[in-house]
Amino acid sequence: MLALIIIISGIMSYFSFRYQSKINTFLDRFDSTTITTSLKSRALDYIWSFVLVDIPVYAAVFFGSPSISSEIEDRTAFHIFSLPVGRMTILSAKYAAAYAATVLISLIYIILEAIITIRIYGTIDMSSYLLSLMLTLIFIASVLAFTFFISSIFNRNIYAYITVLIIYFLVFNAVDVITSLLYSTTSPFLLNNAANIIMEVFVNINLFTFSPTISLSPASASKIFLAVAVMIIYLVASLAAATVLFENKEAK
């Protein structure tokens, strides 16, 4: 995972230096009085965040999916479940460890994003950057809780891996396509759409719909609060379900 994130960060850094003039060319077509260096740096951060929204998902699947199911599959549950430690303590420790690892992996990318932006434009919109970072941390917590919930259902790792990826990238997107077709809007209650707020705090462009909305202003406060509320719902519901299922888990 570390190697993967270094490769992705390297590619993004190369593209940022190689094609940063394209951002200037695109923005120069707008009214010159509104095109500030801050806006250009936000546009670059938007592109970096475009990739960032998927990094916690892969990291969470990598660190979170095997957390419970592997104990059954590898038969290590016989040792762990017999310890005089509550199941909830085990689950919280596993969750904290997976969260720390996912945050660490994501931070490598996020810090490099700031370094590259400052290197190119000499400035960074710190308030938007910190807001995006905070939202990323909340998103990591919710997507990781979701992988823990799926992991607590299965006794085999591979099922947990595949199910999380299918639900996140296939089911959620299928629901999204249907709602976009029927109602010309993306459903804000899907976790993948809530995650888009990580990039929309820089520039409010939603391209994941059949009728894209375009605004060079950052997303409104109500949109941010809505995304956070959705992430918290996934976080709490998934953690509660994972805890109940883990309490009943038997070593086989």
Place this chain on the structure above:
Amino acid sequence: MNVFLKRLLIIAIALAVIAPAIYYAITLNNANQRQSDPLYYAPSDTNVLGYVNYNGTHFYVYANNRSYGLIFDTSSLSNVNFSRISSLMHGNGMNGSTFNSSSNFTSKTNISLYADYKDYNIYVIRNLSFAFIGLSITNQTLYLYESNGFIVLGNLNGIYESINATLSSRNAIGYSGYLNSSANVSMAVFNVGNKIVKSVYFNLTGNNLTGSIRFLNYTYESYFLSAISNMKGATIISVHDFNVKFKLDIRSLISAYDLMGVLNAQ
């Protein structure tokens, strides 16, 4: 602790957090949905409200005796792409070829920042000349601002009133029932304050115009009934008190207009 009680406690705590979060999320989503309604950007004290869908480009119109505006939804502009949007916001000029052939923008149009009003950037467009649906406007100065993917274009009062409407929630969403967005043109005129009509609503789809006029007295109602009953292609649907509903083939209006032109020429 009893396993059952433990489970119950976990579920209770989860529900205590999830229930208010869901309520809060739904409330916020409803508020965002309202902001996604084009009429959210039209003031409530408007006298004319309209919807135009012409060659795939659709927008809303609002007007009263001191202000007017057009509301464009960037997500509903036909074949939306960056070049179309950027051409609208272009610093050096608009290019007619980026819009459809029915709307010709001059190349000398330029947009610049005019003012910052209640945290909204208002832009001014000087020397705007364009033709749309036979309506020709030349060398006009118009103002615009953008909010939540919507662009409101109008006179300065119209822009101020639109911004105030969004901030005070005194918007025209309540009038959405008067407009039919499946028609090509849908128009509602109400509270006009003259002595003839109280309100006029009409929808135009293709060549078929269906309308409803509420008169203020029987005299003007009878004049109208007399005129429309003698008009070719027009049908009176119903008459209730001062309210007249009718149907009209607008080709007959065009032929009547041509006839008047010929008579006038002679």
